[in-house]
Amino acid sequence: MSKGIHARTPTVNAIDSRGLSVRHIDYYRCKAEERAQARITSSHHDTAARCSQQWDAGQTNTSMPPGLTSIKSFSGQVLRLHSADAGWRLSFPGEAGQLLEQWDSLGGHWKTAFDHQLRPVSITQASPQQPARVIERLSYGDNSPACAALNQCGELIRHDDDAGTLLIEEYTFGSQPVRQTRHFLCSETPVDWPLEQAQRNLLHEAGPGYQTHWRYDADGAVIRQTDAGHHQHCFAFDVAGQLKSVSLKLNASLEEITLAKAFVYNAAGQLESQTSGNGVISNATFDPANGRLRSLTATASGTTLQDLHYQYDAVGNVMQIEDKAQSARFGNNQKVEAISRFTYDSLSRLTRASGREAASHLAPLQLATSPAIPIDASQLFNYTRHYDYDSRGNLIKLQHVREGHQYTRTLSIAGDSNRMLSWNQGDNRPDAAATFDANGNLQNLQPGKSLQWNPRNQLSSVVLVQREDGRNDHERYHYDSSGQRVRKIHTTYTSSVTHNREVRYLPGIEINSSTGQRLETINIQTGRGTVRCLHWREGQPAGIETDQLRYNLEDHLGSSTLELDNQALLISQEEYFPFGGTAWSASRSAVQARYRTLRYCGKERDASGLYYYGARYYAPWLQRWISPDPAGAIDGLNLYVMVGNNPLRYTDRHGNQKEESSLRQELATYPSILSEVNKRVGTLNYQLYNSTRKRDIIKRLFQRYAYNAGRHILALGAGLLALPTGPGGAVIATVATSLSIDAAAGKAEATRHLTVALYPQTRRLDPEEIKHEGQTAFYNVTAKLQYAKDVTLNPRSETGQKNLSVMATGFLLTKVLEVKGAWIPNFEASTQATKALDGLPGQKIERMNNALARLDDFLEQDSHAINAAFDALGVDEFYPEGLKGRLGQATDRAADAVGVDSSNLISRTSLQRDIAVSRATIQRGRELLFRHNERNKSQGRFFV
Known part of the structure; x- marks a missing residue:
């Protein structure tokens, strides 16, 4: 960290007379010898002190159109939102605040119908390209005995959406799903759901659907999940609610395979150690002063597989990552070390990165091949990358340098938004309307690779190969009501044959099917890392063992760096450029590499090269998202920037919010x-x-007398009613009733004072x-109970001794001397009142x-x-x-x-x-x- 870069670069917030932030100033400097430049973000608030307009640092004065404008109702609901990046959206709420209708800048129109309890029952969508159709229908459980037996009363039990139908057939008492079934549509044609349920069922594929079961512990944590392939995912937790083991029981197998065990956590709850089912022991060390990760190591049978060491600057930016498990290599007159180094500007944006890459990395868009393991030392080179950004945070120039090969990529950004217009140096500057639609969705990855979007701004298809006869190779995507992808269909054409490969995404499992093949990929998160099991139902290829287990080792971002088999032998290995491109990779064989899907940040990379994050798609060669943030301006007014241009420190797990978890x-x-x-x-x-007044004290005292007596009578009555279940049940009922009365009284305004001590x-x-x-x-009920036990009942502490003596006295009075239960709290209240009167x-x-x-x-x-x-x-x-x-x-x-x-x-x-x-x-x-x-x-x- 260069002190010169950060010298005299404070963050300044200007506050108006109402205490509202109206101007935020950051000072930018990239080189120590440069003069710091002010980057000003301005805000305007309405008379109700609500932010109504915002200008980013690229809009030099407030006379320019704002980057974000919102018009709100008297209750604070957004009626109209206009973003320079994402277009406008108009909302029409009902009297209770429920969203009745919406319109957007592409001409989309949505209407939501509600029942008498203001629960949505249907959503109708219309667009200039499609007539109005019902895209969702929702059904809820009634008060019938059948619904009551399955805890469905008032719960969502059926949801018809663009992907098909989700049936939630049983709930726990805590409204967690116990059993659900997903039915897919028999056609890819956009569906218009009819009102009658029998007619809706005719739109499903034939068959029972895909059913998932869950079992929970008393705290609501999943302890067993049976996926759609009838494979059981098993989880065990310790008394603090922390994961202690993970196992898998395959369909029709009596054996339970341990995938991870021996979890060790530090006092802050960070995972320090675990042992995988293949014998690999993973360890992590953290800085006790700030909780930052210091190292990640993985060993098996005395062999070190991974040994990552991290160095940070004073504010937490990653300055260096070294893998000490890999020795330096010599070739092409270079010493190539497994060390990556990073430099930042005063805004903590990455400006320089160095590391190693494969010789095959020749073009920005080329998907890296995977040579055989071990990789030839002569195929690795040192590289350096330089990044330049505009005042809004858009990458405008990337310079890639290595011996014998270098290139510079220049990006053009629209003047009135953050939409990228071109990315190749020398390209003609296109029209913004031809590059993005009105909602800010990118229309082409590159010439011949067009993108199609549905009215909900979800990527629906990508053209992979464009042909003159219109028989284009393409990939299509379908989403459920929550916006998550549940289906991917990849179609390729030859002169005589059409090939289709399909993936269906279900809880804990992916079902892959193609001509002559059916593969179930079971995905289980095991603390630090993921285990994937390839379970073949049909067409298992040569070169892959039956029910192959693939253990992923990850870096601090969750990126898959090594894949190991059940004997801890290497299947594949990969390193990444800072923003997610593949720097180099190697695999045991081409067949093995074909079934590796989880890569950068643990996300799936599609055939287009795009990474799917959940809320949207990311293009690593552009280092930006291809559509605006659906969550809005949470990460700033630039809705395309990736994690604030600091990809070594931050992650974005779902595509809508950068995060630094601690x-x-x-x-x-x-x-x-x-x-x-x-x-x-x-x-x-x-x-x-x-x-202050005696009459107030006496009044409160007699109110406490009456309250304590009433509580005692109700608690005693509950205990008598529960007496047939045994003495234990009576005690539990008495205590639970007393605590419930105190909790209810403490929440109500009229009775809150009754539970408050007089002194x-x-x-x-x-x-x-x-x-x-x-x-x-x-967040941690178990820890809270443990804290109460350690502090309030510890006989070594003064508080514990006092509380234990009070409990002993209470037991003596109520059980031995048979003093009425209400006398003890009344005696305590009298003592407090005496002190207050003095x-x-x-x-x-x-x-x-x-x-x-x-x-x-x-x-x-x-x-x-x-x-x-x-x-x-x-x-x-x-x-x-x-x-x-x-x-x-x-x-x-x-x-x-x-x-x-x-x-x-x-x-x-x-x-x-x-x-x-x-x-x-x-x-x-x-x-x-x-x-x-x-x-x-x-x-x-x-x-x-």
Whole structure:
């Protein structure tokens, strides 16, 4: 990291009088001797303080058309969104906020019908190329005994979409699917779903469909999945909910094959070690100061297969990767080492990369061949790449240099958007309308390779070879209602024969079929890496063993670098250029290489050379996406840029959001931490406010008496009703009822004060305890319970001794002396009321004031850390990882609320606003403490 490049390049945020960010300034410098250039992003907010217009750094002043414009309703819903990259979209919501109709710049029109519970039941689509047709129908379970037996009441049980029909035939109590069946359409013609279910069934392929089963543990984690090929994927977890083993049981086999075991995690939950079924031991080391990956090693029988070592600059950019498992090679008057080095500008964009490549890499678009293992040393060369970007972040020049071969690629970008117009040096500058459609989708990969898109901006087909007679080789894609690809059909023509190869994507398995062949590829994630099993039903080729297991070793990005068989012998090996192109590869044989599909970032590369990420497609030779980000401007106003032009640090798992997982997880948990702060400080403020007058204290005391008595009666009644099940059932029913009553009372505004102690407790303001409580609120219930056990019931700690003594006293009074259960909490309430009537001692006031001041300092530090984290991520908002994030994103898309203030995004603005609210609550508590102190002084007691 060059200090000269980063000297005097701060990030500046200009805030208006309402506390809204109106200008964001970054300072760009690529070389230390250059003068830093200001890159300014501007925003305009409406009278309701909502962002309505944004200009990026390429739009030098606000007199130019904005890069993003939004018009919102009074409730904050987006009515019209116009992006320079993605065109415009108009939305018409209903009274309850449900999305009724949508239009886009290509002339697409969607209408959604809802039932009386505001659940969508059908979606109708029309476009200039197609008449109106029903593209989706949704059915829900009723309250019949049949639905109740399968937990289907109110749940989605049938979904007809463009790919076919999904039947969810059973749910768990937690609304997780237990059994589902996918039926595919018998024709590729766009379907218009009729109303009658019997008529819809006639559109399916013949047969029972493809069924998947799941089994879950008590925490909702999948412990067994039976895929459509009747193969069982088995997972085991430890008491902390962490994966500890993975196995596979093939169809009609009695043997369960262990794929991974002996998982070891560090205190931060990072996977440090695992042992694969082929005997390979994988180890990872992390920097204890910041959690960054230091090394990845893989060994088998004393042989080191992979030994990657990482070096970073001060902000976390990867500066060097060295594979110490591979020795230096000599050839062509060069020493070729397995070391890649990287350089960045002041905006953390990659500007220079060096490494090694194969001699066969001659053209930007050429798909690399796989020579035999071991690769000839004379076929490897050192290379260097230089990258130049415009002010908007578009790659405009790539210079590739190696001895005996170099080329320069220049890209032209439209002046009013980030759409790329050409990529070959010397090409005539084409019309933007001919290169992209109105929604920003690329129309051609190169001459003769055209792209077709459906009205939902999903790639529907790619022409691979164009012929004059129109019999073009092509690949076609079909998607389900969630936008995920479920079918791929590859068609090639010869003079007399048409060849079709098809892949069907189902949970945990891909079914490949072609003339005379049927292959089931079973995919299982095994911690750090993926195992793929090739199970042939028909037409197994020579040179591949039956039920071949392929173990993938990955780098820090999840890219497949080595494929190993069941004896840990090498099947294939590959290295990549920084943005995903193949630098060199080798394989055991051409047949073996043919069945390798997962490559860069663990994604599938199609015959076109495009990588499929889930939400869209990526062209590694262009180093950009071929369509705008469907999630909107989450990663900035440039909707085509790949991970902020920093592909060594960031990944994009689904094609809609760059991420650096550790920072994102910390930021995603912070709202729950703030919620815990507000809850505890709010409780303190309530206690302080209602502890100044005797009548308020007495009133609260008698309310607690009545509440405790009522709770005891209800809990005792529940225990008596459960007594026929045995003493254990009665105890469980009693405790569960008591806890449920407390939880319900704590949530209701009218009864919340009944569960609040009458006398304030300073220990509840400890920042570390609040942080832990907030972090584990949603993400790690097991750890939360363990923490409670370790801290609150530990006989070695003061808190544990106190709690254990209270429990022992309670047992003595209720079980031995048969004192009524409600007397204990009433006695505790009386003790607290007595203390409150005596007033708060000066020492207590001082301790609480110091605790609040310390908590306020923590929040101030967090505010600065949050800004630094968002700056490091290079985004201002994102969706959290995991199920919560996926549900939030799906909800926002359904309501057309992506990017709206009320969306489920984790944003810099919302976190800073919530911190300000929490600090104001703390300040209110300190003011109340001051009033108590002044009251003591006026009465001549408890002077501080």
